Amino acid sequence: MAHPALTPGRGAVITGAASGIGLATATRLAAMGLKVVLADLPGAALDAAAESVAKVAKGGKADVRAVPTDVCRHDQVAKLREAAFAAFGDIAFVMNNAGIEATAGSYDDYAGWEKVLSVNLWGVINGVHEFAPALIAQQKPALIVNTGSKQGITTPPGNTAYNVSKAGVKVTTEALAHALRNEPGCRVTAHLMIPGFVFTGMTARGRTEKPADAWTPEQAVDFMMESLERGDFYILCPDGAVTREMDERRMEWAANDIIQNRPALSRWHPDYKDAFDAFMKAPRK
Known part of the structure; x- marks a missing residue:
């Protein structure tokens, strides 16, 4: 069974849809009978993705649109919304998924900071501002899924700008979920995808073969669909190496840095290595 919003004939909009989780989501929804708008930067990758999705769409190319979009720019996201509603009239699903990696640290690569925040965080903010009011106005069941990251929760050292962007997505999506459930008559829900x-x-970083511990994008979408069916807000995905219990323990440790007044990021502090290892091995209370 699918989420009640995801019925054949309705529309879906996915940013970052030219590859990865975005493309896998577009393919899955098209196979379910939804009409799909793929948004990504213009180019061969977006065109090829649209061709691929059209092959599984119930109505073929008529049920698929490729809309070149720079999610950093509010005006382009507004045009994406206009194009989606003009094409299909009824939108059931919006996934603000576009994202990039960066290696900007705490006080270096200022341009990297600007770029990753503009895509990963402002891209989501732009998508929410444009689509949330439009979905509410339909007065039909609908979903907004924003793609976050575990790094936005445990914030490991070494990639500060990326962590900040994904922490911002978490906070934005939590606040959106609260706002939607307090909007009279609203039938739209928000969800945080945490791959x-x-x-x-x-994530390939030059590799051409999938590492054994990595999931495929399709596996991540399988998990997302199951979570949406259950009504989960936090779609916390495991993988071949990390179980949900491991994720929960790591997140618990991170929160306890504040509660116990430990040094920041104590998980990576040499004085706390043994304590963290013991914590991970200990049974949960």
């Missing part, structure tokens, strides 16, 4: 290790163009 594990998924083998995509962004």
Whole structure:
């Protein structure tokens, strides 16, 4: 069974849809009979993705649109919304998924900071501002899924700008869920997609073969669909190496840095290595 919003003939909009989880989501929804708008930067990858999705869409190319979009730009996301509603009239699903990686640290690569925040965080903010009011106005069941990251929760050292962007997505999506459930008559829900290790163009880092521990994008979408059917807000994906219990323990440790007044990021502090290892091995209370 699928989420009640995801019925054949309705529309879906996915950013970052030219590859990875975005493309796998577009393919899955098209196979379910939804009409799909793929948004990504213009180019051969977006065109090829649209061709691929059209092969599984119930109505073929008539049920698929490729809309070149730079999610950093609010005006382009507004045009994406206009194009989606003009094409299909009824939108059931919006996934603000576009994202990039960056290696910007705490006080270096200022341009990297600007770029990753503009895509990963402002891309989501732009998508929410444009689509949430439009979906509410339909007065039909609908979903907004924003793609976050475990790094936005445990914030490991070494990739500060990326962590900040994904922490911002978490906070934005939590606030959106609260706002939607307090909107009179609203039938729209928000959800935070938190992938594990998924083998995509962004995570490949030059590798051509999927590591054994990585999930495929299709596996991540399988998990997302099951979670949406249950009504989960936090779609916390495991992978071949990390179980949900491991994720929960890591997140619990991170929260306890504040509660116990430990040094910041104590999980990676040499004085706390043994304590963290013991914590991970101990049974949960």
